[in-house]
Amino acid sequence: xxxxxxxxxxxxxxxxxxxxxxxxxxxxxxxxxxxxxxxxxxxxxxxxxxxxxxxxxxxxxxxxxxxxxxxxxxxxxxxxxxxxxxxxxxxxxxxxxxxxxxxxxxxxxxxxxxxxxxxxx
Amino acid sequence: xxxxxxxxxxxxxxxxxxxxxxxxxxxxxxxxxxxxxxxxxxxxxxxxxxxxxxxxxxxxxxxxxxxxxxxxxxxxxxxxxxxxxxxxxxxxxxxxxxxxxxxxxxxxxxxxxxxxxxxxxxxxxxxxxxxxxxxxxxxxxxxxxxxxxxxxxxxxxxxxxxxxxxxxxxxxxxxxxxxxxxxxxxxxxxxxxxxxxxxxxxxxxxxxxxxxxxxxxxxxxxxxxxxxxxxxxxxxxxxxxxxxxxxxxxxxxxxxxxxxxxxxxxxxxxxxxxxxxxxxxxxxxxxxxxxxxxxxxxxxxxxxxxxxxxxxxxxxxxxxxxxxxxxxxxxxxxxxxxxxxxxxxxxxxxxxxxxxxxxxxxxxxxxxxxxxxxxxxxxxxxxxxxxxxxxxxxxxxxxxxxxxxxxxxxxxxxxxxxxxxxxxxxxxxxxxxxxxxxxxxxxxxxxxxxxxxx
Numbered sequence: 001x002x003x004x005x006x007x008x009x010x011x012x013x014x015x016x017x018x019x020x021x022x023x024x025x026x027x028x029x030x031x032x033x034x035x036x037x038x039x040x041x042x043x044x045x046x047x048x049x050x051x052x053x054x055x056x057x058x059x060x061x062x063x064x065x066x067x068x069x070x071x072x073x074x075x076x077x078x079x080x081x082x083x084x085x086x087x088x089x090x091x092x093x094x095x096x097x098x099x100x101x102x103x104x105x106x107x108x109x110x111x112x113x114x115x116x117x118x119x120x121x
Numbered sequence: 122x123x124x125x126x127x128x129x130x131x132x133x134x135x136x137x138x139x140x141x142x143x144x145x146x147x148x149x150x151x152x153x154x155x156x157x158x159x160x161x162x163x164x165x166x167x168x169x170x171x172x173x174x175x176x177x178x179x180x181x182x183x184x185x186x187x188x189x190x191x192x193x194x195x196x197x198x199x200x201x202x203x204x205x206x207x208x209x210x211x212x213x214x215x216x217x218x219x220x221x222x223x224x225x226x227x228x229x230x231x232x233x234x235x236x237x238x239x240x241x242x243x244x245x246x247x248x249x250x251x252x253x254x255x256x257x258x259x260x261x262x263x264x265x266x267x268x269x270x271x272x273x274x275x276x277x278x279x280x281x282x283x284x285x286x287x288x289x290x291x292x293x294x295x296x297x298x299x300x301x302x303x304x305x306x307x308x309x310x311x312x313x314x315x316x317x318x319x320x321x322x323x324x325x326x327x328x329x330x331x332x333x334x335x336x337x338x339x340x341x342x343x344x345x346x347x348x349x350x351x352x353x354x355x356x357x358x359x360x361x362x363x364x365x366x367x368x369x370x371x372x373x374x375x376x377x378x379x380x381x382x383x384x385x386x387x388x389x390x391x392x393x394x395x396x397x398x399x400x401x402x403x404x405x406x407x408x409x410x411x412x413x414x415x416x417x418x419x420x421x422x423x424x425x426x427x428x429x430x431x432x433x434x435x436x437x438x439x440x441x442x443x444x445x446x447x448x449x450x451x452x453x454x455x456x457x458x459x460x461x462x463x464x465x466x467x468x469x470x471x472x473x474x475x476x477x478x479x480x481x482x483x484x485x486x487x488x489x490x491x492x493x494x495x496x497x498x499x500x501x502x503x504x505x506x507x508x509x510x511x512x513x514x515x516x517x518x519x520x521x522x523x524x525x526x527x528x529x530x531x532x533x534x535x536x537x538x539x540x541x542x543x544x545x546x547x548x549x550x551x552x553x554x555x556x557x558x559x560x561x562x563x564x565x566x567x568x569x570x571x572x573x574x575x
Contacts (some may be wrong), residue, residue: 045184
């Protein structure tokens with residue numbers, strides 16, 4: 001399933017923060033994890049990840065440091081900061097509200113009928 | 122490594138050179154992107170692809186370079202301003218060069234010069250007997266609409282965005298020419314100083330293409346203002362020298378050109394210079410980018426030394442700033458320069474760089490400025506207590522309080538930043554969030570003072 005551009009953009013920040021909440025990571029591994037978590041449905045151009053990471057770093061949500069990959073190549077790692085954890089909690093709360101509202105809107109009609117029947121029984 | 126891997130290395134190096142040409146993508150970003158490309162290639166090779174296939178797929182997955190570098194430009198607008206990439210890159214066939222801006226700039230500069238010349242032709246110029254201050258007090262109103270027009274044209278700004286700035290300029294035109302204002306020299310001076318501040322921030326709304334709530338857009342406008350000022354000073358110095366030379370040459374052949382030069386050339390030339398400076402900032406951006414950090418690095422230590430000497434002298438003389446009224450107003454100017462230096466340095470700074478010696482120096486400058494500000498505040502309140510309030514004293518006091526609040530908060534945030542407790546973004550956010558306060562105070566002086574004191 002192709003997910004729309006706007007939805008991908010909206011989901012990208014909480015997604016990346018959530019993955020960094022699992023532990024320190026780097027660009028390619030983050031994208032691989034996004035792909036794994038979404039079964040490949042949530043995807044964006046690889047290059048777009050980096051401006052996003054830089055924005056989170058400027059906002060103080062994450063910090064970066066250059067390290068080395070096992071084969072010795074330089075690699076930039078990102079780590080979640082307390083303010084990033086706060087931002088993630090905030091985003092989770094917002095997404096939960098949206099999720100709940102959508103559930104109710106979409107299941108309202110048939111779900112409502114079930115409730116009415118349940119009420120009669 | 123086999124021969125085919127050497128070919129892969131060559132292709133990666135070529136790709137790297139291609140990405141590195143993008144001005145919005147800095148050197149370490151290219152390193153990071155290359156590291157990513159190699160990770161992706163290795164994963165694809167592990168999946169059975171050969172070098173060529175892996176390279177092609179990895180580059181494809183990286184995304185269209187135009188789109189990626191535009192995202193980098195949005196995030197790192199200190200490297201390259203938004204409108205340079207966004208507006209021009211969005212336009213079909215535009216290559217980001219200054220072509221789309223030159224014609225609007227020429228038109229707007231001509232319009233500004235003609236507007237000033239028209240006023241002079243109507244007998245309201247600098248030598249007007251009927252109303253000698255007309256041109257000076259309305260100068261901003263003649264020029265800034267042309268500057269807004271330039272921004273609106275080159276940025277393809279929606280007409281709806283122009284409504285509020287246009288209404289503000291109309292209101293300013295009414296206030297500046299009310300008899301109650303023009304009959305009182307002090308009031309006229311105050312209103313004529315404060316109205317352009319509001320107008321300049323209204324021009325910023327057009328500059329930002331209506332996106333004035335965004336902190337990044339505000340920072341872009343601050344950066345623009347600082348560099349515009351540098352270009353304007355250069356143009357005024359050059360223009361002044363040229364006017365003197367022209368007057369001298371005509372004098373040498375027995376013709377007195379000073380009248381024509383002072384009445385016509387200087388006002389119209391000044392008006393055009395304001396627009397041309399704005400155009401130069403964007404057209405010749407890479408030239409000035411190298412000057413801005415140098416200027417702040419030179420003048421911040423000098424200003425800090427001056428403030429330290431002032432504080433020591435004030436304390437040593439025992440009676441801080443028990444001075445004349447004009448001298449107190451002079452300190453307002455000192456504090457404005459401190460703030461301008463601070464903003465100028467912020468706008469040229471790489472936001473992700475850690476705190477260094479320069480940030481500590483800035484902290485020193487802000488703390489010293491705050492001490493001076495407190496001295497001045499005490500002296501001002503004392504004078505108002507003894508001699509009573511006047512429009513000038515209230516305006517100075519208000520400006521001082523406005524600056525004191527900003528400096529106090531700046532010092533606190535700068536301290537946290539230097540000690541590694543907070544990011545640089547907090548400093549930037551504070552300064553950009555504070556901009557409407559200047560507009561509000563300037564508008565209050567321009568609107569309320571004529572009512573209260575007129």
